[in-house]
Amino acid sequence: GDSVTQMEGPVTLSEEAFLTINCTYTATGYPSLFWYVQYPGEGLQLLLKATKADDKGSNKGFEATYRKETTSFHLEKGSVQVSDSAVYFCALSDPPGAGSYQLTFGKGTKLSVIP
Amino acid sequence: DVKVTQSSRYLVKRTGEKVFLECVQDMDHENMFWYRQDPGLGLRLIYFSYDVKMKEKGDIPEGYSVSREKKERFSLILESASTNQTSMYLCASSGVGLATDTQYFGPGTRLTVL
Numbered sequence: 746g747d748s749v750t751q752m753e754g755p756v757t758l759s760e761e762a763f764l765t766i767n768c769t770y771t772a773t774g775y776p777s778l779f780w781y782v783q784y785p786g787e788g789l790q791l792l793l794k795a796t797k798a799d800d801k802g803s804n805k806g807f808e809a810t811y812r813k814e815t816t817s818f819h820l821e822k823g824s825v826q827v828s829d830s831a832v833y834f835c836a837l838s839d840p841p842g843a844g845s846y847q848l849t850f851g852k853g854t855k856l857s858v859i860p
Numbered sequence: 861d862v863k864v865t866q867s868s869r870y871l872v873k874r875t876g877e878k879v880f881l882e883c884v885q886d887m888d889h890e891n892m893f894w895y896r897q898d899p900g901l902g903l904r905l906i907y908f909s910y911d912v913k914m915k916e917k918g919d920i921p922e923g924y925s926v927s928r929e930k931k932e933r934f935s936l937i938l939e940s941a942s943t944n945q946t947s948m949y950l951c952a953s954s955g956v957g958l959a960t961d962t963q964y965f966g967p968g969t970r971l972t973v974l
Contacts, residue, residue, distance in 0.1 A: 777962075779962070787967055787968065788864075788866075788950055788966050788967040788968045789950065789952075789965040790965070791962060791963075791964065794962060834902070838962075838963075847905060847908070847918070848903075848963055850903045851902065852900070
């Protein structure tokens with residue numbers, strides 16, 4: 746079945762440091778790929794998505810590129826802020842309209858940014 | 861913007877009680893989902909519904925049931941709450957066609973069963 750593996754946390758960075766959170770997946774076909782973010786005490790928010798190979802999703806300074814050849818969707822940000830402290834989830838689903846409605850999540854990576 | 865609301869942010873119940881968690885979405889989405897989130901286990905799908913009165917089991921349906929009488933509302937029911945159901949419960953919804961792949965989440969309900 747489908748699966749998502751993301752780097753174990755927690756990750757602690759200083760403000761303005763470069764962030765990479767690795768995510769790899771196993772799936773048949775061409776899944777849609779997502780990064781969700783969960784701030785303390787809140788639900789998940791969609792951060793970015795990509796639906797086909799070489800697509801780059803971006804939002805709030807975060808980026809991730811859909812790499813079919815390495816089955817990866819690594820999250821990056823050039824300069825993190827304290828307000829980016831949260832748990833980040835990588836996820837995949839079947840392509841839009843494919844009929845299966847389920848998301849498969851990684852276990853999450855907790856990021857703490859210190860001033 | 862899609863808005864998914866859940867009836868309570870925090871809930872404390874006693875073992876054996878019947879518990880109702882309510883979720884409402886305002887985007888006319890066909891699909892709705894219930895997850896639980898536990899440390900070290902990530903998110904696990906309990907049930908989902910792709911239409912009114914329709915439901916499908918997810919990965920961990922035991923001890924739970926659901927109800928979807930109206931399109932915008934999806935309820936999770938714990939028939940007889942147990943301490944191992946203490947968790948964060950998250951509701952989500954998604955559309956149809958090209959919008960099926962993206963789920964929008966509510967703020968979550970943190971349930972404690974004593």
